[in-house]
Amino acid sequence: MRALRWLLVPLIVVPVALLLLSGFGRDPREIASPLIGRPAPEWSLTTLDGETLAADDLAGRPYVVNFWASWCIPACVDEHPVLAAAHERYGDAVAVIGVLYQDAEADAEAFLRRHGDAGYRHLVDERGGLAIDYGVTGPPETFFVDAGGIVRGKVFGPMTDAIMSEHLAAILPAGSR
């Protein structure tokens, strides 16, 4: 009976310790997006180049929406070449769209001059409405939308080549992978 009582200690301590440990390993802002499997938010915004671009203009082809900021260092600097490479590799097959997250246009342009402007378009989300529609909590965050306009993936934090290929596979039409 006494031995059984001592058995209670690990029985209580171990699950509590595991629960706490699993919590420590996670970023509390990394939340599962309710958008996955649902139609992507609609938008019509001005790009850094001054043209108007709308989600409807991308209809029929997959696209990647990347929320970034010039002040998001080093994460946005680290992932920039990955997005640039995807744009160069897939060209028109997959549209890569940058969205400025709480950033000044001049600062964003300076960032692109310094780290290389791959030529894909960047939306100026003045009031942050598009970031709210996508449920963004802080840059960088990247969303993958398929040709049918359905959100298929969300990446929280800096993009890597491996993560990019994995998510692109989910939105690319079967022939172009």
Next chain:
Amino acid sequence: MSRWFPAVALGALLGLLAIASVLALRPGTPPTAVERADALAAELRCPDCQGLAVADSPTASAQEIRRQIGELVADGATDEEVRAHFVARYGEWILLAPSAPIVWLIPFAVILAAAAGLVVWLVRRRPAGTPAAGPVTDAERRRLHDEVEALDA
């Protein structure tokens, strides 16, 4: 007249109290659109802060969420529709208070279980051989009396 005065005064006092409590318990005027928007902003988590409500944060996201709440309320959305608007974007995470009522009961259930466990433990703790304290016998009473006398002497 003076004989009835206390009774009349008491009756008047009770009557006033009854009227006052009816007035106090009467449902207030419905909240204005601004009051509703403020209350909703206090329920939502600011997305780019650490544990702050949208109502308490100066960030651009919080400002935009407050603006959207105001717009939704002005368009006639119910409180539930406004919450759903943001839950559809951020998930339940955006709500500072859990929406499932069962979650509120968990701490009380844990406290009750712990109290019950403590009671069981305290009851069982007394070893089996310990004699229960019974009524004081006459012999014990005499001995107590004698010892107190001896101390006083």
